[in-house]
Amino acid sequence: MPQAPRLRSTGRHMRTTVMTSNRNKWIALLIACMLVIVVGFGGVVALRMRNNLHTQELNISNYKDGLENGALDILVIGSDTRKGNNGAYGDEDDRNSEARADVMMLLQISKDRKNVSVLSFPRDLMVDVPQCTDPETGTVYPAEENVQINESLSRGGAGCTVATISKLTGVNIDHFMLVDFNAVKELSKVVGGVQVCVDAPIDDEYSGLKLPAGTSTVEGEQALAFLRSRHGFSDGSDIGRIQAQQGFLSSLLRKVKSEGTLS
Numbered sequence: 001m002p003q004a005p006r007l008r009s010t011g012r013h014m015r016t017t018v019m020t021s022n023r024n025k026w027i028a029l030l031i032a033c034m035l036v037i038v039v040g041f042g043g044v045v046a047l048r049m050r051n052n053l054h055t056q057e058l059n060i061s062n063y064k065d066g067l068e069n070g071a072l073d074i075l076v077i078g079s080d081t082r083k084g085n086n087g088a089y090g091d092e093d094d095r096n097s098e099a100r101a102d103v104m105m106l107l108q109i110s111k112d113r114k115n116v117s118v119l120s121f122p123r124d125l126m127v128d129v130p131q132c133t134d135p136e137t138g139t140v141y142p143a144e145e146n147v148q149i150n151e152s153l154s155r156g157g158a159g160c161t162v163a164t165i166s167k168l169t170g171v172n173i174d175h176f177m178l179v180d181f182n183a184v185k186e187l188s189k190v191v192g193g194v195q196v197c198v199d200a201p202i203d204d205e206y207s208g209l210k211l212p213a214g215t216s217t218v219e220g221e222q223a224l225a226f227l228r229s230r231h232g233f234s235d236g237s238d239i240g241r242i243q244a245q246q247g248f249l250s251s252l253l254r255k256v257k258s259e260g261t262l263s
Contacts, residue, residue: 061163067172078103
């Protein structure tokens with residue numbers, strides 16, 4: 001019997017295995033390239049964040065023993081430095097002066113992480129400052145009585161403010177966060193503004209804060225002005241400003257916790 005002719009695999013339907021193999025190779029290559037890009041981008045972001053964070057010694061005083069430990073205690077310090085990018089907020093004398101602690105808030109977070117208590121300290125509060133040693137220069141600042149609390153930052157850095165608050169409260173502080181004017185502006189921009197509410201119009205020529213009565217969203221320069229303003233609230237004292245600062249912080253925390261803000 002004559003043999004049947006052999007069929008040659010020339011049609012597209014006969015090359016399915018080869019085409020699938022090539023397609024899988026291209027998909028795998030594309031995924032590999034995407035992973036390289038993502039990992040590289042993540043590394044750049046992580047490096048940038050690391051370069052933007054600076055650490056300092058927590059407590060640079062001789063007052064460290066016998067302090068009470070809370071669940072988690074964090075001291076937030078707002079610096080009024082006019083150096084570097086903050087030079088626009090003062091004159092030449094301001095730029096050449098030492099930084100002071102314009103804002104001091106002690107945050108105590110409960111063990112179950114469900115409650116946060118905030119204690120603010122007026123910058124004009126007169127306190128006893130312990131001996132502090134500048135960790136960079138080795139300069140020793142002797143202990144003094146009846147010193148304005150915001151001066152503690154100029155006695156070796158944030159570690160002396162931490163020590164001063166610890167001495168005043170008897171609380172062992174676990175961490176501190178030091179921010180300047182520009183950090184406040186950028187943070188308010190990142191979250192898309194912070195909602196605040198005032199019961200009367202504000203036009204403070206000293207801080208530049210201008211707000212209508214009722215609810216407003218502040219960010220950037222206006223957010224900074226809101227936190228710095230003294231004459232715009234209550235009797236113009238630091239007590240009224242503290243109330244505004246705590247209200248701002250509460251609103252900021254609600255915004256961060258809200259759905260979609262972190263993402």
